[in-house]
Amino acid sequence: QQQVKQSPQSLIVQKGGISIINCAYENTAFDYFPWYQQFPGKGPALLIAIRPDVSEKKEGRFTISFNKSAKQFSLHIMDSQPGDSATYFCAASYRGGADGLTFGKGTHLIIQP
Amino acid sequence: DVKVTQSSRYLVKRTGEKVFLECVQDMDHENMFWYRQDPGLGLRLIYFSYDVKMKEKGDIPEGYSVSREKKERFSLILESASTNQTSMYLCASRPQGDGGYTFGSGTRLTVV
Numbered sequence: 250q251q252q253v254k255q256s257p258q259s260l261i262v263q264k265g266g267i268s269i270i271n272c273a274y275e276n277t278a279f280d281y282f283p284w285y286q287q288f289p290g291k292g293p294a295l296l297i298a299i300r301p302d303v304s305e306k307k308e309g310r311f312t313i314s315f316n317k318s319a320k321q322f323s324l325h326i327m328d329s330q331p332g333d334s335a336t337y338f339c340a341a342s343y344r345g346g347a348d349g350l351t352f353g354k355g356t357h358l359i360i361q362p
Numbered sequence: 363d364v365k366v367t368q369s370s371r372y373l374v375k376r377t378g379e380k381v382f383l384e385c386v387q388d389m390d391h392e393n394m395f396w397y398r399q400d401p402g403l404g405l406r407l408i409y410f411s412y413d414v415k416m417k418e419k420g421d422i423p424e425g426y427s428v429s430r431e432k433k434e435r436f437s438l439i440l441e442s443a444s445t446n447q448t449s450m451y452l453c454a455s456r457p458q459g460d461g462g463y464t465f466g467s468g469t470r471l472t473v474v
Binding site: 255258262267283285290291292293294295298339346347348350351352353354355 | 366370374393395397402403404405406407410412417420421452456458459461462463464465466468
C-alpha cells in the first residue's frame, strides 16, 4: 500500500522554466510534508517543508502548494537552473517525522541549458 | 559542519554473512533512522530509534535488527545477508521535537 504517490517519475524542463512535481497522500493523520533533494552519490537533503495549517510556503525559488481537501501537495521550482538537476522526493509523516517519513518514489529532474 | 557519517561507502558481502552497517551523528540528535533506497521504490523505513536503547520497527524490518548503545551511534545488522538485501542503505538523524532529517551519504551494499 503506497501512502504517498509522486508524479511524474521523470521531468525535463528548459533552463528558466518552471518545474512542477506533484504528490498525493492517503492518510489524513499526516501532519508534516517535506521535500528532499538528492544529488548522485549523496544522501537526500531537506529542501522545504510545510504543515497542513498553511496552503503555501515559499523559500527562494522553491514553493510548496498544499491542498488539504484534495490531499495533494506540489513542489514548484521557479526559474529552473541546471544545478537543480537532481532527484526530488516528497514525504509525509505524523508527529513532525518522529516516527519516520513515508517517501514518494522520487522524480528525476533534468534542467536543459 | 554537522553531519551523519556512515562508516563504509561500498561493501560486498557473501550470502549468509552477518553484516554490520555503522552510523554516527555529531548533532546530539535523539532520533535516528535506517532506510534502504532502491530504484523505482524510493526510500523505505527499516528501523528507527527515539533514544539510547530504544528501537522501533519501520515498514520493512524483516531480516534486519538494530543496536543503539550510545546516543550518537545507530547500527543496522543483517543477521544473514541475502541477495535481496543488495541496496543503498541510508542513515538519518533528527532532533527531538521538530526539524528535518539529516542523511548520511549512504552505504551501497552488494550481497553475492
